[in-house]
Amino acid sequence: MKQTVQVFNDLQYLSHFFGQLVATKMQNTPEDQTFSIAFSGGTTPKVVFEYIASHFNDDIDWEKIRVFWSDERCVAPESKESNFRMAKESLLDEVPIPAICFFRIMGEATDPATEAERYSEVVRRHVPALNNIPQFDLLMLGLGDDGHVASIFPGEIGLFSSAKLFEVAEHPQTKQKRITVTGKVINQARTVVFLATGEAKAAMVATVLEKKAGWQKLPAALVHPENGEALWLLDRYAASQLTNSAEL
Numbered sequence: 001m002k003q004t005v006q007v008f009n010d011l012q013y014l015s016h017f018f019g020q021l022v023a024t025k026m027q028n029t030p031e032d033q034t035f036s037i038a039f040s041g042g043t044t045p046k047v048v049f050e051y052i053a054s055h056f057n058d059d060i061d062w063e064k065i066r067v068f069w070s071d072e073r074c075v076a077p078e079s080k081e082s083n084f085r086m087a088k089e090s091l092l093d094e095v096p097i098p099a100i101c102f103f104r105i106m107g108e109a110t111d112p113a114t115e116a117e118r119y120s121e122v123v124r125r126h127v128p129a130l131n132n133i134p135q136f137d138l139l140m141l142g143l144g145d146d147g148h149v150a151s152i153f154p155g156e157i158g159l160f161s162s163a164k165l166f167e168v169a170e171h172p173q174t175k176q177k178r179i180t181v182t183g184k185v186i187n188q189a190r191t192v193v194f195l196a197t198g199e200a201k202a203a204m205v206a207t208v209l210e211k212k213a214g215w216q217k218l219p220a221a222l223v224h225p226e227n228g229e230a231l232w233l234l235d236r237y238a239a240s241q242l243t244n245s246a247e248l
């Protein structure tokens with residue numbers, strides 16, 4: 001697995017880099033294929049989506065992209081907590097993407113386990129597989145202060161190695177149910193992009209990237225796309241505790 005870290009002076013440069021990354025990878029996608037991307041929730045992805053909407057509207061073929069989600073809170077799509085609502089308002093409503101090109105997790109489903117199964121089938125149907133595991137072209141991940149990725153929290157780290165594609169998780173503090181992608185899919189992606197900004201992430205970024213005390217217990221530390229690459233996009237605050245000698 002190739003792992004690289006890019007540090008940016010501010011969110012605008014980071015967002016531009018991400019937009020350029022998607023646009024370039026899509027240009028390299030054969031005419032007869034689609035480009036499958038899994039969106040993440042979080043404050044950094046929101047800023048990135050808004051930037052893409054205003055700067056990359058014409059650079060991305062919105063009929064060629066297929067948008068999915070890495071995770072979703074078990075709330076209605078109109079809820080302020082919905083990752084779908086965040087992406088819809090910051091990006092999907094602002095670009096000419098046909099509704100058939102995005103596939104939301106139905107957070108409003110009465111039974112999250114049934115929805116996790118349903119969504120697993122949706123992903124199987126629309127995302128080309130490698131060794132029978134759907135392979136996203138690009139999968140976005142935020143980094144929680146506790147080292148969670150998607151909605152796999154340290155207290156449920158076993159979900160990362162689930163045999164399923166999507167699982168039901170629970171937020172450790174709020175007990176809110178979530179539906180989350182598992183490590184089986186994360187580590188199959190061609191490119192996993194971590195997006196982490198702000199001082200609050202600095203300790204966790206350093207712990208994961210430099211394998212500091214306790215790193216093995218963190219879901220973020222289990223991300224190793226065997227057939228692809230992991231790309232960390234950080235601002236200088238989130239990168240502030242990295243040492244130069246880190247083997248990244």
Ligand code: 6PG
Binds near residue numbers: 151
């Ligand atoms: C979610 C996200 C979650 C998020 C991290 C980082 O549903 O909230 O999937 O994994 O990416 O918690 O969020 P921030 O970037 O807002 O700190």
